[in-house]
Amino acid sequence: METTLSESKPNYLNISTTIRSWLLTTDHKRIGILYLVSVIFFFAIAGTAAAMMRLELLTPRGDLVQPETYNKLFTMHGVIMVWFFMIPAIPAVLGNFFIPMMIGARDVAFPKLNLASWYVFIVGAMFTMGAVVTGGIDTGWTFYVPYSTLYSNTSVVIATAGVFIVGFSSIFTGINFIVTIHKMRAPGMTWFRLPLFVWSNYANSLIMVLATPILAITVLLIGLDHAFGIGFFDPSTGGDPILYQHLFWFYSHPAVYIMILPAMGVISELISAFSRSRVFGYKVVAFSSLAIAALGFMVWGHHMFVSGQSPYASTVFSFLSFVVAVPSAIKVFNWTATLNKGHISFKTPMLYALGFIGLFTVGGLTGVMLASLAFDVHVTDTYFVVAHFHYIMVGSTVMAFLGGMHYWFPKITGKMYPERWGQFSAIIIFVGFNLTFFPQFILGLEGMPRRYYAYPPEFQVLNVASTAGASILAIGYILPLLYLVWSVFKGAPAPGNPWNSPSLEWQSTSPPPKDNFDEPPVVTHEAYDYAHMAQAQGALDG
Amino acid sequence: MTGFNPLPPQASTMAVQVDALFYVLLGLSVFFILLIAGLILYFGLRYREGSKADRSGKRDGNLRLEFFWAAVPFVISLSVFYWAGSLFFTDHSPPPNTIDVYVVGKQWMWKVEHTNGYREINEMHVPVGRPVRLIMTSQDVIHSFYVPAFRIKQDVLPGRTTELWFQPTKPGTYHLFCAEYCGMGHSAMIGDIVVMTQVDYETWLNLGGAEAQAGMSPGEQLANQLGCLSCHKLDGSGVGPSWSGLFGSQVTLESGQTVTADEAYIKESILDPNAKIVAGFQPVMPDFAGQINDTQLTDLMDYIKSLAQSQ
Numbered sequence: 050m051e052t053t054l055s056e057s058k059p060n061y062l063n064i065s066t067t068i069r070s071w072l073l074t075t076d077h078k079r080i081g082i083l084y085l086v087s088v089i090f091f092f093a094i095a096g097t098a099a100a101m102m103r104l105e106l107l108t109p110r111g112d113l114v115q116p117e118t119y120n121k122l123f124t125m126h127g128v129i130m131v132w133f134f135m136i137p138a139i140p141a142v143l144g145n146f147f148i149p150m151m152i153g154a155r156d157v158a159f160p161k162l163n164l165a166s167w168y169v170f171i172v173g174a175m176f177t178m179g180a181v182v183t184g185g186i187d188t189g190w191t192f193y194v195p196y197s198t199l200y201s202n203t204s205v206v207i208a209t210a211g212v213f214i215v216g217f218s219s220i221f222t223g224i225n226f227i228v229t230i231h232k233m234r235a236p237g238m239t240w241f242r243l244p245l246f247v248w249s250n251y252a253n254s255l256i257m258v259l260a261t262p263i264l265a266i267t268v269l270l271i272g273l274d275h276a277f278g279i280g281f282f283d284p285s286t287g288g289d290p291i292l293y294q295h296l297f298w299f300y301s302h303p304a305v306y307i308m309i310l311p312a313m314g315v316i317s318e319l320i321s322a323f324s325r326s327r328v329f330g331y332k333v334v335a336f337s338s339l340a341i342a343a344l345g346f347m348v349w350g351h352h353m354f355v356s357g358q359s360p361y362a363s364t365v366f367s368f369l370s371f372v373v374a375v376p377s378a379i380k381v382f383n384w385t386a387t388l389n390k391g392h393i394s395f396k397t398p399m400l401y402a403l404g405f406i407g408l409f410t411v412g413g414l415t416g417v418m419l420a421s422l423a424f425d426v427h428v429t430d431t432y433f434v435v436a437h438f439h440y441i442m443v444g445s446t447v448m449a450f451l452g453g454m455h456y457w458f459p460k461i462t463g464k465m466y467p468e469r470w471g472q473f474s475a476i477i478i479f480v481g482f483n484l485t486f487f488p489q490f491i492l493g494l495e496g497m498p499r500r501y502y503a504y505p506p507e508f509q510v511l512n513v514a515s516t517a518g519a520s521i522l523a524i525g526y527i528l529p530l531l532y533l534v535w536s537v538f539k540g541a542p543a544p545g546n547p548w549n550s551p552s553l554e555w556q557s558t559s560p561p562p563k564d565n566f567d568e569p570p571v572v573t574h575e576a577y578d579y580a581h582m583a584q585a586q587g588a589l590d591g
Numbered sequence: 592m593t594g595f596n597p598l599p600p601q602a603s604t605m606a607v608q609v610d611a612l613f614y615v616l617l618g619l620s621v622f623f624i625l626l627i628a629g630l631i632l633y634f635g636l637r638y639r640e641g642s643k644a645d646r647s648g649k650r651d652g653n654l655r656l657e658f659f660w661a662a663v664p665f666v667i668s669l670s671v672f673y674w675a676g677s678l679f680f681t682d683h684s685p686p687p688n689t690i691d692v693y694v695v696g697k698q699w700m701w702k703v704e705h706t707n708g709y710r711e712i713n714e715m716h717v718p719v720g721r722p723v724r725l726i727m728t729s730q731d732v733i734h735s736f737y738v739p740a741f742r743i744k745q746d747v748l749p750g751r752t753t754e755l756w757f758q759p760t761k762p763g764t765y766h767l768f769c770a771e772y773c774g775m776g777h778s779a780m781i782g783d784i785v786v787m788t789q790v791d792y793e794t795w796l797n798l799g800g801a802e803a804q805a806g807m808s809p810g811e812q813l814a815n816q817l818g819c820l821s822c823h824k825l826d827g828s829g830v831g832p833s834w835s836g837l838f839g840s841q842v843t844l845e846s847g848q849t850v851t852a853d854e855a856y857i858k859e860s861i862l863d864p865n866a867k868i869v870a871g872f873q874p875v876m877p878d879f880a881g882q883i884n885d886t887q888l889t890d891l892m893d894y895i896k897s898l899a900q901s902q
Contacts, residue, residue: 111830116775116873189772195749196732196774200698284750290733291748324638330652355735355744357753360683364676371668375661382660385627388634390649395635403631410627414620421671423605423678424612427742430735430770494597494613496739498770501778503830505766 060463060560075160076563081146082461083167088138089530091174095129098122100523103485103516111503119502120187121203127190128208132215133174135442136304139311140257141166141222143453144250146461148226150554150561151244153235153570158228166221173215180208189500191301194282194293198274205275209268216261219307223257226250235553237572244552244576245334249314252338256303256310256345264300267293294356298349306345308442309409310338312449313380316402319452320384322550323399324391327577329383337376344373354425363422370420377413381406396548397471401452404479408444412437415490433493436486444482451478451529458533459547463560464540470532478525484518551575551582602765602786603741604758608678610742616671623664682743685756689724690717696727696734696747699776700818700877701767707796712882713782713818715767717759718792724756735771738784746771759786776875779830782818810894813887822876825898831876832869838899843870857895858888 061078071079102122105113114122149157157163180186186208188197197205230251234243270281271293280286282293321328328334350358350366384406393399415437419425428434452475458466488511493499497508504512546555551574557566574581601607637644692715695702703711717723727736729749736755737744740763745755769780787795807815814820822831832842842852845868850856859866861883864876883891 110828111778116778116875120772120775120777187774193733193772196772200732200774284748290750326649327651329650330654330657333652333654333657354679356746357748357751360680363679367676367679368672371665371672374668375665378664379657379661381627383657385630385634386656388631388638390644390646391634391638392640392646393635393638394640403635406631407624407628410624411620414623417668417671418613418616418620421612421616421675423609423675423682423742424616425675426679426682426744427609427613427739429744430737491597494599496599496737496766496768498737498768498778500772503778505781 058558059562060558061563062463062560064563073164075156075164077145077149077157077160077163078461078561078565080163080167081142081144084137084141084145084170087167087170087174088134088142091129091133092138095126095134096523096526098126098129100519102126103519105502106504106512107516109504109506109509109512116502117187118185120189120500121181121185123500124186124189125181128177128186128212130442131190131304131308132212133170133177135308135446136219137170137222138450139315139446139453140226140250140253140307141170141218143246143315143450143457144226144311145222147457147554148247148250149229149233150557150565151247151552151576152230152233152238153553153566153572154229154233155564155566155569157225158233159225162221163225166218166225169221170215170218173211173213173218175211176214177208177211180204180211183207191297192268192271193297194271194274194290195284197271198282199278201275206272209272209275213265213268213272216265219257219261223254223261226254227258230254235570235572238553239572241332241335242572242575243335244314245317245328245331245338246311246314248335249310249317249338252342253307253310253314255339256307256342260300260303260307260346263296264304267296267300270296291353291357294353295349298352299346302349302352303342303345305438305441306341308446310341312405312446313338315449315453315456316384316405317380318552319398319402319456320387321577322456322548322552323396323402324388324393325549325579326387326391327575327579329386329389330379331575331577334380334383337379340376341373344369344376348373351420351425354422355429367420367422371417374413374417374420377409381410381413395472397466397468397475398452398456400472400475400479401448401455404475405445405448405452407479408440408448408482412440412444415440427496428493430498431493432489432497432499435499436489436493439486439489444486448478451475454529454533456548457554458536459543460554460557460559460561462537462540463543464536465543465547466536466540467532470528474525474528474532477521477528481518481520481522481525485515485522486518488512488514488518549582551578599739600761600763600765601740602759602761602763603738603743604760605678605682606740606742606760608681612671612675612678615674619667619671682756685724685754686722686758689722689756691724691726692717694725694727694736694747695730696736696769696773696780697730697877698732698774699769699780699875701736701769701780701782702882709796710882711816713767713821714785714816715782716785716787716792716795718789719759719762719786720789722756722758724754726752726754728752732773733771734769734773734780737768737770738765739768740765741784744770759784762786762788762791775873776877779822779875782821808890808894808897810890810892810897813883813890814894817879817883819891830873832872834895834898836899838896840899844868845870845872854892857892861888861891 183204186203188201273279280288282288282290317328348370351370354363492511543559545558693704701713703715727747729747734747741757743757745753765784767782767784822829823834825835827833837852840852841849862880865874868874
């Protein structure tokens with residue numbers, strides 16, 4: 050291999066080191082790093098809020114914090130996790146860094162728009178953090194009316210302004226990815242030679258561009274209602290609170306797929322790389338991403354089965370929710386089939402990927418249970434729903450994010466991470482996650498409503514179990530932060546292609562040069578062509 | 592209680608049917624989880640890096656197989672869809688001859704009114720074996736009427752009426768929860784559904800909406816009926832200050848002031864509870880202005896006075 054040590058060569062990291070060169074960069078890789086630092090910061094804040102909630106719930110009575118503080122904690126946890134971690138985490142960090150490299154481009158189509166998206170993100174975040182500083186917001190991340198518009202005295206306008214603004218950063222990123230993938234593929238990089246990570250981010254970008262404007266309109270209406278009492282959603286002036294729920298979920302259900310589709314793309318890369326197999330049924334997996342993007346727009350009403358929505362509408366939404374499970378199920382089966390007759394190694398990223406499949410399967414199947422109308426009536430708005438969406442959003446998306454961070458860490462930093470520590474933490478996180486959230490399924494079945502600050506004593510045992518699990522999970526999250534930061538400075542130098550992957554981003558040096566490749570690549574084979582890889586290797590060695 | 596049961600008591604006709612649906616869903620889910628986990632373990636061990644297992648004939652895809660594993664679970668799930676959907680329509684189709692009860696949700700209490708004019712707060716008495724229909728609305732934000740033991744839930748909205756029906760099958764006292772987040776006192780917006788035998792229910796009706804409570808003063812009965820004592824627990828463990836030894840004592844307020852708990856103070860605290868907040872407590876009590884008449888106020892006052900010496 051021609052590139053083992055990168056210290057001597059100019060790369061995107063050492064080409065300039067001033068703060069100004071970072072804050073004014075238009076390099077997609079550096080913007081990815083800016084996003085990385087930002088989303089980890091917000092993950093830590095929102096995670097701390099969750100830890101305080103779990104501590105409060107150790108005892109049935111409210112004792113650690115005041116009820117309004119508890120309500121502000123779960124609101125802050127939800128708002129920050131959803132809009133400032135989950136939605137940007139994989140696309141804006143890993144997508145930004147690797148989509149151009151995977152398609153053989155020098156950068157995204159609109160590098161300045163890319164930098165603008167990060168600044169817009171930060172301005173939105175400042176508003177939302179401003180809401181926290183000015184006393185917090187207690188509406189829940191769903192901002193349900195008329196509570197948010199007429200009854201809450203908290204910083205609703207500032208917080209929703211933050212969400213309004215951060216939406217534009219999603220739209221900018223989405224536009225950039227769509228144009229980049231259409232127009233900037235290297236010679237020979239046909240659509241069906243693209244890595245599946247690119248496909249899933251393409252599908253995801255379509256959702257971001259189409260759904261986010263609805264969110265902007267919705268939170269704008271809340272802001273107007275709250276600040277000027279116009280009454281779009283106020284029944285006493287002819288408004289309709291259910292209309293709000295339709296608008297909110299018309300964005301927020303697709304937003305669930307914004308959080309999961311890029312994660313699915315990561316998993317396809319990891320499963321393939323560590324089983325040294327072409328992803329089973331490549332085209333079916335690619336098109337299932339587009340199917341999820343399309344169907345995801347048609348199921349929002351399944352959040353509203355007990356809202357007062359017509360039972361006939363609920364029946365249609367229930368049916369469509371069973372349909373949207375199909376492309377996800379296909380992916381799970383195809384990932385599993387990819388392992389068949391592969392050469393499987395259990396490196397850290399693979400442990401995260403396998404953990405993802407397990408947790409996503411539980412999250413998906415409980416999703417099908419929730420789509421079943423009469424059962425949903427019993428468990429909606431209980432801890433069963435809380436457990437379900439954490440299996441999808443944390444169990445799946447955070448596992449994929451961490452798996453991807455380990456997989457691409459050598460490329461991003463030019464350093465290796467400590468494998469044993471990586472494997473150990475991956476197992477701790479898997480165990481801690483299940484101990485935290487599995488008891489919550491049972492709590493929900495037993496009838497404990499969500500967003501309860503105090504609860505009847507019979508729910509205590511399971512709440513204690515969940516809090517105990519959360520403390521293990523917290524250790525699992527802190528460990529990678531420590532050893533990965535350590536590795537940035539002290540890790541062993543990474544070779545250009547430590548995993549021997551045929552995908553294009555690994556054909557560059559680690560860390561890559563500013564323009565990604567020393568020479569513009571010409572693509573002659575598929576993303577997962579391990580046979581070609583072995584031949585090329587043989588030719589080099591021979 | 593024999594063994595561990597992940598579900599609450601089954602106390603309505605709907606509960607039995609929803610639980611059957613749940614166990615089928617659970618069985619299907621466990622089957623698929625074991626299938627996927629088993630395959631991953633099997634492939635992971637057999638085809639681990641460096642193993643000598645035969646890998647010839649590896650395929651990159653198989654459309655027929657992929658169609659099969661998409662279609663079969665989907666067809667199975669459609670029967671679940673149909674089953675759950677029909678039950679849902681049962682949920683929405685009350686039988687004739689229901690006992691109608693009016694429910695008003697308000698931050699943070701459930702007001703219940705029976706057709707004969709009896710009123711209850713955070714409590715609802717119903718007979719076993721008769722279908723009950725609730726006609727519900729909200730005075731402020733969205734609430735949700737949830738009785739886990741009946742497996743039913745319905746949001747309660749301002750500006751419109753929603754309905755819910757159930758038929759209790761077992762006498763007992765069951766949790767009533769507000770399941771839609773409604774602000775600071777959301778988790779305190781809870782109550783009891785008291786399912787009584789026909790005989791007890793008749794007695795309850797004849798006593799004017801009070802349980803047969805021999806030896807209780809009118810004030811004590813009222814305090815039970817209005818749910819006062821569920822927060823103002825006499826042992827001091829409730830979310831509101833205890834009434835025990837309250838009357839005539841010095842009360843320290845959140846503002847740092849001290850007031851004497853005289854009749855004027857107690858009357859104000861019932862009708863306008865947020866006027867003076869006792870130090871260490873939250874302003875979560877709903878106001879009772881217009882909910883109780885002067886006689887009832889006097890009865891409550893007498894009861895609170897009678898507790899002054901008991902400690």
